[in-house]
Amino acid sequence: MKRILTIQDISCVGKCSLTVALPIISALGVETAIIPTAVLSTHTMFKNFTFKDLTDEIIPITRHWKEEKIDFDSIYTGYLGTIKQIDIIADVFDQFKTDNNQIIVDPAMADNGKLYPAFDEAYAKKMAWLCGKADIMIPNITEASFMVDMEYKDSYDQSYIKEMLKRLTDLGAKIAILTGVSFDDQFTGVMGLDKQSNEFFHYKHDKINRCYHGTGDIFASTFVGVLANGLSWKEATPIAADYTALCIQKTLEDKDGRWYGVNFEQCIPYLLKRVNK
Ligand code: PXL
Numbered sequence: 001m002k003r004i005l006t007i008q009d010i011s012c013v014g015k016c017s018l019t020v021a022l023p024i025i026s027a028l029g030v031e032t033a034i035i036p037t038a039v040l041s042t043h044t045m046f047k048n049f050t051f052k053d054l055t056d057e058i059i060p061i062t063r064h065w066k067e068e069k070i071d072f073d074s075i076y077t078g079y080l081g082t083i084k085q086i087d088i089i090a091d092v093f094d095q096f097k098t099d100n101n102q103i104i105v106d107p108a109m110a111d112n113g114k115l116y117p118a119f120d121e122a123y124a125k126k127m128a129w130l131c132g133k134a135d136i137m138i139p140n141i142t143e144a145s146f147m148v149d150m151e152y153k154d155s156y157d158q159s160y161i162k163e164m165l166k167r168l169t170d171l172g173a174k175i176a177i178l179t180g181v182s183f184d185d186q187f188t189g190v191m192g193l194d195k196q197s198n199e200f201f202h203y204k205h206d207k208i209n210r211c212y213h214g215t216g217d218i219f220a221s222t223f224v225g226v227l228a229n230g231l232s233w234k235e236a237t238p239i240a241a242d243y244t245a246l247c248i249q250k251t252l253e254d255k256d257g258r259w260y261g262v263n264f265e266q267c268i269p270y271l272l273k274r275v276n277k
Contacts, residue, residue, distance in 0.1 A: 002228040003031040003071075005096070006221075007089060008078035008108070010036045014043035015261025016214030017079050017108075021221040027268050028225035029277060033072065035061055035092075038081045044117050045213050045260060055085045062092055073101050076224045078217055079108040081118070083126045093133050102227070105134035105173075106220040110142040112211065113152045121146065132172030136233060138220050140180045144168055158183065162200060165193035175233055179219055179241075182207060190219075190241050192233065203238045208248050214261045219244045222271065229275050243271045 004025055008017040018034055025032040035058055041050040075096060080086055093103055107127040109119045128147035131137040141164070145152040148167035153160060161181055168176035175194050181202075182188035189204030219240045226236035247264045251257040254266075 001029070001031050002073040003033060004074050004076060004224060004228055005033045005035065005072040006076045006078065006224070007035040007037060007092070008080065008217075009038040009040055011040045011043040011049075013041065013260070014046070014214065015258065015264065016043050016217045020214055020217050020261075020264055021076070021078065021224075024218065024221040024264065024268070024271070025225040025228070027272065028222075028229060028275065030225050030228040033070075037079075037085055043213055043260065053081055053085075055081065055088060058085070058088050058092065062095060066095065071098065071101070072096055073228060074104060074224060075101065076104040076106070076220065077130070078106045078220060080127075083123055086123075086126045086130050090130060090133060102135045103133060104136045104138065104220070104224050104227075105131045106138045106216060107131055107143045107147065108216055108220075110146055111140060111216070113142055113145075113154075115146065128171055131168070134173045136175045136177065137168060137171070137173040138177045138179065138216075138223065139168065140216055141178060144176075144178060147171065156183075161191050162193075165191065165200065169193055169195035177223075177233070177237060179216060190237050192237060194233075201234050201237065203241055205241060205245050208245060208252065210248060210252060212248060212251065212260075212262045214264075215244050215248060218247060218262065218264050226275055229277075231275070239271070239274045243267060243274070246270055 006021045010018045039052045124146035144164050165176050177192040181191045187204040188207040192201045222240035222243050223236045226239050246267045247262040251262040
């Protein structure tokens, strides 16, 4: 069985970060090890959330793992806390990177043109540096605009997205995948660039005009779990995009749907069918 390490916060209520990564990657038949970077009562879109930083635990945890000779088929990071934490996580990459595993960074820090409340531009630049250490990076357009100094735009053409992808891979990652790429009112999707082959990849599906928190985490967790099942990034991308879209659709149809996250649990059987599990 493959083993993934995912490093992100626990938002105790909120359907994001570890509370979606653990169930999705596990459901895909992959052992999921975690480093919780912080414990919050909820994600940061709620008011008055509590926050307990766990940075001091990261080095002791990884030191123990080294003694136990534990290794990972991939390391996937999501929402992190502070610039100091990013430095420590870069050390974790150095310790656990091998010739055969992959590092995937989702620079979860912004959406809809704005950084999340806890972050500033210095944090975004540090996250760009961490993305440079990844094999695959998965930002949305807002996150990318902060990392590569391009103006954030609500509407754009292919040349804007291609320029953004080129600048993202120039940070150092082999593959950059931009989420939430929409060239018209009917479709939305994902566009990626493989730096080595200089090949762009575009996948689109029907657009649902409603945003929910945690959908970037659901996309990234699914992508990582599907890759661990032996599929390529171009095969994993449509599966992750379709699953995320279905989660949004089911939440909209549910009269008890939560405002703060999507019904990803309800759609796991669909995901498993897509990967023949
Ligand atoms: O990636 C979503 C996310 C994860 N973790 C925390 C958040 C958010 C989005 O707002 O606040 C703590």
